Amino acid sequence: MARWEPxxxxxxxxxxxxxxxxxxxxxxxxxxxxxxxxxxxxxxFRHFPDKREVLFAGQDTHARLLADAITEAPGPVxxxxxxxxxxxxxxxxxxxxxxxFSAKLxxxxxxxxxxxxxxxxxxxxxxxxxxxxxxxxxxSEPPASLAAExxxxxxxxxxxQWADPVNQQTLTELARHALDELxxxxxxxx
Amino acid sequence: MARWEPxxxxxxxxxxxxxxxxxxxxxxxxxxxxxxxxxxxxxxFRHFPDKREVLFAGQDTHARLLADAITEAPGPVxxxxxxxxxxxxxxxxxxxxxxxFSAKLxxxxxxxxxxxxxxxxxxxxxxxxxxxxxxxxxxSEPPASLAAExxxxxxxxxxxQWADPVNQQTLTELARHALDELxxxxxxxx
DNA sequence: GAAGTGATGTGACTTGGTGCCGTCACCCTA
DNA sequence: TAGGGTGACGGCACCAAGTCACATCACTTC
Numbered sequence: 001m002a003r004w005e006p007x008x009x010x011x012x013x014x015x016x017x018x019x020x021x022x023x024x025x026x027x028x029x030x031x032x033x034x035x036x037x038x039x040x041x042x043x044x045f046r047h048f049p050d051k052r053e054v055l056f057a058g059q060d061t062h063a064r065l066l067a068d069a070i071t072e073a074p075g076p077v078x079x080x081x082x083x084x085x086x087x088x089x090x091x092x093x094x095x096x097x098x099x100x101f102s103a104k105l106x107x108x109x110x111x112x113x114x115x116x117x118x119x120x121x122x123x124x125x126x127x128x129x130x131x132x133x134x135x136x137x138x139x140s141e142p143p144a145s146l147a148a149e150x151x152x153x154x155x156x157x158x159x160x161q162w163a164d165p166v167n168q169q170t171l172t173e174l175a176r177h178a179l180d181e182l183x184x185x186x187x188x189x190x
Numbered sequence: 191m192a193r194w195e196p197x198x199x200x201x202x203x204x205x206x207x208x209x210x211x212x213x214x215x216x217x218x219x220x221x222x223x224x225x226x227x228x229x230x231x232x233x234x235f236r237h238f239p240d241k242r243e244v245l246f247a248g249q250d251t252h253a254r255l256l257a258d259a260i261t262e263a264p265g266p267v268x269x270x271x272x273x274x275x276x277x278x279x280x281x282x283x284x285x286x287x288x289x290x291f292s293a294k295l296x297x298x299x300x301x302x303x304x305x306x307x308x309x310x311x312x313x314x315x316x317x318x319x320x321x322x323x324x325x326x327x328x329x330s331e332p333p334a335s336l337a338a339e340x341x342x343x344x345x346x347x348x349x350x351q352w353a354d355p356v357n358q359q360t361l362t363e364l365a366r367h368a369l370d371e372l373x374x375x376x377x378x379x380x
Numbered sequence: 381g382a383a384g385t386g387a388t389g390t391g392a393c394t395t396g397g398t399g400c401c402g403t404c405a406c407c408c409t410a
Numbered sequence: 411t412a413g414g415g416t417g418a419c420g421g422c423a424c425c426a427a428g429t430c431a432c433a434t435c436a437c438t439t440c
Contacts, residue, residue, distance in 0.1 A: 029395065030397085039419075039420090040420055041396090041397090042398095042420065042422095043420075045396090045397065049397090050396075051395095051396065058437080078380045079378070079379050080379050081380070117308060117310070120310040120313075121303070121306060121310045122362070123310075140375075140378070142372055143379055146375055147379050149339060149343075150379070153339075160397090170392075181332050182332055182336065183379075184332075184338065185330075185332030185333045186376055188330070189268065189269050189270050189340070189373075189376070190270040219425095219426065219427090220426080220428085227388090229388075230389055230390080231428090232388075233387080233389080235427090235429080236387080236388080239428090240427075
């Protein structure tokens with residue numbers, strides 16, 4: 001195999017994101033993506049179950065990271081504290097060299113409903129993973145899902161801000177701030 | 191036009207839901223759906239933008255209903271009270287003869303990831319519609335989205351229970367109860 | 381009764397996605 | 411060093427979702 005070349009999977013992701021950014025998602029064909037990566041359509045579908053997934057495959061790793069962080073949070077903590085620990089753990093993996101990639105991903109997803117659909121599903125997956133982990137720690141049902149939802153909401157809001165190069169703060173800082181804001185907003189509901 | 195026959199659109203929805211329930215979503219072809227409705231594939235796609243949408247087209251109406259109810263809620267109300275009024279308004283439209291249809295829809299959606307994706311997007315649409323309406327009433331940003339999220343969550347939970355024929359309560363009662371539970375759960379977050 | 385309008389049918393086409401089979405490089409072992 | 415196994419890839423045929431241009435047919439309206 002061509003091991004001197006970067007990962008085939010990685011090449012496919014890069015080629016796809018670039019082409020989507022240049023021409024739009026719909027105007028880009030799987031054959032084009034594979035061509036730019038020096039591969040074929042068949043190989044593309046061996047690495048990703050469908051065209052959308054090439055952009056979101058990483059999210060599954062995130063779900064595991066979040067769940068693990070909640071499971072391993074030390075000592076007795078409130079649901080929101082556990083969620084905060086999970087956010088700290090995952091945001092730490094977003095080093096600054098991933099910002100451009102993230103910005104592109106966000107822009108491409110923003111103007112295509114097909115991708116928004118997949119994004120919505122993945123977001124639900126993150127929330128479910130966190131809620132599951134919380135339940136395994138003994139958190140009861142309405143609070144577990146609610147805390148997980150707040151965590152996901154904080155993460156996405158922070159991610160959106162972080163993808164904008166204007167913003168200089170760390171993703172971790174942004175996420176902590178977002179979660180604090182949400183916690184405070186609860187009081188204004190009723 | 192064949193006005194002596196039931197609505198073409200309605201026939202397509204019925205045919206699709208029945209076929210999905212009988213054979214599964216993937217195993218059912220758009221041609222089959224159109225055939226059973228006495229139409230053709232082309233006509234199907236004139237009524238629905240894609241195969242999934244035949245099951246979820248109604249949700250767009252729901253989004254408008256929820257938003258209108260929030261906009262027209264009388265007097266000064268808290269965000270959660272406005273959301274409660276919206277739930278009352280929409281659940282009132284789910285008469286008991288829609289239960290079997292709803293149960294089928296829920297079952298079909300449950301075991302197909304493609305449909306879950308669309309459902310996730312539609313759910314987000316409902317939440318956005320309510321949040322928009324709340325903001326137009328002057329509710330500030332984090333609370334508006336949170337109240338909308340709680341409302342959608344209560345609605346879906348109630349809907350799931352209502353689709354199960356074991357449950358004898360009204361959808362309105364179930365939704366009110368679900369929202370109350372969520373309101374109470376907030377205290378256990380931190 | 382002729383023109384217009386709206387809903388439908390027909391058929392060709394593109395593309396996402398699946399499945400089968402062949403090939404080639406690499407690795408391990410006798 | 412020969413030979414078999416394995417894993418990644420290409421080629422090709424195929425199906426179904428979706429698009430589009432064009433024809434048809436009933437019904438309305440002037």
